[in-house]
Amino acid sequence: MKSIHVKASTHSYDVTIGKNIRFDLSKHVPLDQYSSVFVITDETVHDRYGESFVQSITHDRVHTAIIPSGEQSKSIDQYYELLTKALSYGTDRKGLIIAFGGGVVGDIAGFVAATLLRGIDYIQVPTTILAHDSSVGGKVAINHPLGKNLIGHFYAPKAVIYDVDLLKSLPVHEIRSGYTELIKEALIDDPILFEQMIEHSLSSKSAEDFIPFIQRGIEIKKRIVEEDERESGVRAYLNLGHTLGHAIEAHAGYGKITHGEAVAIGLIFCMYVSEQQFSIHLPTKKLYQWFVKNEYPIQLNEADIENYISGMKKDKKVQQNRIYMVLLETVGKPVSVGFTTTQLTALLTEFIKEMHTWEQEG
Amino acid sequence: MKSIHVKASTHSYDVTIGKNIRFDLSKHVPLDQYSSVFVITDETVHDRYGESFVQSITHDRVHTAIIPSGEQSKSIDQYYELLTKALSYGTDRKGLIIAFGGGVVGDIAGFVAATLLRGIDYIQVPTTILAHDSSVGGKVAINHPLGKNLIGHFYAPKAVIYDVDLLKSLPVHEIRSGYTELIKEALIDDPILFEQMIEHSLSSKSAEDFIPFIQRGIEIKKRIVEEDERESGVRAYLNLGHTLGHAIEAHAGYGKITHGEAVAIGLIFCMYVSEQQFSIHLPTKKLYQWFVKNEYPIQLNEADIENYISGMKKDKKVQQNRIYMVLLETVGKPVSVGFTTTQLTALLTEFIKEMHTWEQEG
Numbered sequence: 001m002k003s004i005h006v007k008a009s010t011h012s013y014d015v016t017i018g019k020n021i022r023f024d025l026s027k028h029v030p031l032d033q034y035s036s037v038f039v040i041t042d043e044t045v046h047d048r049y050g051e052s053f054v055q056s057i058t059h060d061r062v063h064t065a066i067i068p069s070g071e072q073s074k075s076i077d078q079y080y081e082l083l084t085k086a087l088s089y090g091t092d093r094k095g096l097i098i099a100f101g102g103g104v105v106g107d108i109a110g111f112v113a114a115t116l117l118r119g120i121d122y123i124q125v126p127t128t129i130l131a132h133d134s135s136v137g138g139k140v141a142i143n144h145p146l147g148k149n150l151i152g153h154f155y156a157p158k159a160v161i162y163d164v165d166l167l168k169s170l171p172v173h174e175i176r177s178g179y180t181e182l183i184k185e186a187l188i189d190d191p192i193l194f195e196q197m198i199e200h201s202l203s204s205k206s207a208e209d210f211i212p213f214i215q216r217g218i219e220i221k222k223r224i225v226e227e228d229e230r231e232s233g234v235r236a237y238l239n240l241g242h243t244l245g246h247a248i249e250a251h252a253g254y255g256k257i258t259h260g261e262a263v264a265i266g267l268i269f270c271m272y273v274s275e276q277q278f279s280i281h282l283p284t285k286k287l288y289q290w291f292v293k294n295e296y297p298i299q300l301n302e303a304d305i306e307n308y309i310s311g312m313k314k315d316k317k318v319q320q321n322r323i324y325m326v327l328l329e330t331v332g333k334p335v336s337v338g339f340t341t342t343q344l345t346a347l348l349t350e351f352i353k354e355m356h357t358w359e360q361e362g
Numbered sequence: 363m364k365s366i367h368v369k370a371s372t373h374s375y376d377v378t379i380g381k382n383i384r385f386d387l388s389k390h391v392p393l394d395q396y397s398s399v400f401v402i403t404d405e406t407v408h409d410r411y412g413e414s415f416v417q418s419i420t421h422d423r424v425h426t427a428i429i430p431s432g433e434q435s436k437s438i439d440q441y442y443e444l445l446t447k448a449l450s451y452g453t454d455r456k457g458l459i460i461a462f463g464g465g466v467v468g469d470i471a472g473f474v475a476a477t478l479l480r481g482i483d484y485i486q487v488p489t490t491i492l493a494h495d496s497s498v499g500g501k502v503a504i505n506h507p508l509g510k511n512l513i514g515h516f517y518a519p520k521a522v523i524y525d526v527d528l529l530k531s532l533p534v535h536e537i538r539s540g541y542t543e544l545i546k547e548a549l550i551d552d553p554i555l556f557e558q559m560i561e562h563s564l565s566s567k568s569a570e571d572f573i574p575f576i577q578r579g580i581e582i583k584k585r586i587v588e589e590d591e592r593e594s595g596v597r598a599y600l601n602l603g604h605t606l607g608h609a610i611e612a613h614a615g616y617g618k619i620t621h622g623e624a625v626a627i628g629l630i631f632c633m634y635v636s637e638q639q640f641s642i643h644l645p646t647k648k649l650y651q652w653f654v655k656n657e658y659p660i661q662l663n664e665a666d667i668e669n670y671i672s673g674m675k676k677d678k679k680v681q682q683n684r685i686y687m688v689l690l691e692t693v694g695k696p697v698s699v700g701f702t703t704t705q706l707t708a709l710l711t712e713f714i715k716e717m718h719t720w721e722q723e724g
Contacts, residue, residue: 009371009372010371035681035682076438076442080438083506083512083513084506084508087506087508087509087512088508092680092681092682093679093681094681094682111477114515115473115477115513115514115515116512116513117512117514118501118503118511118514118515118516118592118593119515119516119592139480141480144445144446144449146446146449146450147449149480150445150449150478150479151445151477151478152477152479152480153476153477153480153481153515154480154481230481231480314449318454319397319454319455319456320397320454320456
């Protein structure tokens with residue numbers, strides 16, 4: 001068991017990583033100080049782990065809400081339904097919400113906690129690799145038809161209980177998705193970690209092999225969000241690959257491609273743009289090849305360029321009509337650069353051509 | 363012109379009180395630093411003051427949303443519609459929201475600002491006496507069918523521009539409503555101010571006569587919210603009269619009785635309960651008589667007691683099944699006390715009998 005201490009502006013909290021620690025909640029959270037516990041989870045997680053987890057919670061008043069699995073649950077209607085449930089169960093200001101699931105559950109449960117009775121406590125019990133990212137840093141949100149995570153807040157959990165036992169049943173596209181965010185963190189901060197991460201194929205790894213990478217990923221993220229909780233500066237670096245990534249997700253329709261798979265394409269694009277912008281060489285093609293070898297769906301259509309650009313224009317990081325993208329001066333040195341849509345269209349066109357060449361080279 | 367400096371946990375801001383200062387926004391707010399301005403107002407305010415105000419804003423990109431007047435606008439649907447409008451207008455993280463109206467507009471516009479793109483800046487330009495209260499302290503919220511302000515957050519504005527010129531057209535029930543909150547602040551903090559406030563009838567006062575009371579009210583509120591922004595301690599004192607007040611509002615149906623008129627009954631009740639609880643004498647009957655003389659609808663029906671109690675049980679201040687109410691040990695010395703529903707039912711029954719006696723005494 002390993003704990004990482006994270007300082008938020010409102011309070012500090014521990015991210016504890018270990019095996020089967022979800023059954024010892026009261027060791028990590030003062031459950032007896034809460035008037036009620038409201039577990040929010042999704043169908044997939046509930047089917048597999050829900051009953052035993054809920055039964056293990058040592059509290060008189062435990063309620064559970066099960067939302068459909070997938071990004072489409074981050075909707076205003078689902079949000080309102082959860083608020084209504086919590087209120088109907090008599091949740092008061094001393095109530096605790098537990099987000100038991102992946103990023104979707106964490107995001108919407110956190111936003112419910114942030115806005116129920118002007119904010120009550122919540123903890124994260126992540127069930128995916130990807131959620132290592134969303135469970136640290138306090139970003140909570142739901143989606144809007146005009147874009148992802150457009151409605152939300154910064155609201156840190158009281159604790160994160162990361163039970164790696166829950167990772168063992170993850171489907172391969174979820175592993176790919178989560179691993180991309182770990183690669184992103186390595187690209188931002190740690191060239192050696194980056195090389196280690198793409199040394200072997202994903203299929204050769206057991207769930208426990210991911211622990212050291214998850215730990216490093218959380219440490220990198222923690223350092224950045226402590227420095228800049230509200231994303232006015234360095235925190236934006238965590239969006240490496242996300243500007244195009246979000247646009248790809250939105251265009252495909254949420255749930256058609258995983259978040260991390262979309263970000264994987266975004267990462268390659270950012271590295272490609274960095275090479276053009278700074279006249280440098282980066283391991284862009286090497287990462288591209290690793291993604292392809294591990295069966296990431298790395299594809300973009302020229303016919304969709306306009307859609308990608310208009311998706312990127314809806315990004316929260318757009319300011320004064322310039323689309324800001326995180327680039328790399330080198331692996332481990334991110335920097336934010338603003339582009340006009342004309343510039344981005346040209347870059348994206350060139351990038352797609354370059355990918356076609358790589359494809360043909362095999 | 364007078365400025366009161368308020369320290370919130372995230373930043374400090376000024377409440378500026380003056381005549382016609384709404385037309386000099388750029389003197390108080392760095393408008394040129396914002397990418398767009400989104401004015402949220404209601405029909406009543408817009409009809410009377412909207413056009414000239416919006417035209418006076420020195421910015422290239424000004425959009426306006428006009429919501430129906432009244433408490434029913436603090437709904438999830440209206441909230442979502444405003445978010446959608448802001449996003450459709452291309453609002454980015456450097457966008458500014460202006461809440462131009464009374465408490466309803468301030469509450470919903472503030473909650474939109476708190477949750478749009480995880481939080482953008484907003485300022486308050488209050489148009490009522492009552493809004494002196496809601497515009498300071500950063501409480502933002504919408505209502506839920508199960509209770510008032512159950513969905514919201516603590517999110518302080520960047521500035522409050524209090525233009526007393528806007529008070530001149532207030533209808534009398536709005537003046538009564540706002541004046542109640544000023545009386546409440548005096549009861550919490552300042553016995554001499556309290557006596558001054560009920561010395562004369564409301565009808566004898568011009569809009570400008572309210573300025574010193576508004577200023578003192580804001581100063582009292584500022585001191586309390588600076589000490590306890592998130593309502594874990596002394597801030598709860600500001601709820602004097604509100605536990606029953608909110609229940610009366612909810613039972614009547616929002617908009618049937620003004621907030622302050624409902625709180626007026628709540629204040630009398632709290633003073634009555636304080637007298638029983640601490641075996642003291644308070645100017646309860648004197649305040650009751652002043653309210654009656656000034657045509658406040660001070661009435662409660664015995665038949666509705668159960669409804670009032672169940673309304674009070676939905677209050678955010680309910681903890682571990684006890685309903686917490688603010689009482690007065692004396693005028694200027696508030697204290698929070700928890701009651702069971704049985705106790706409250708008995709007290710409310712006695713109180714209604716006592717009011718009947720007062721009525722008959724004339």
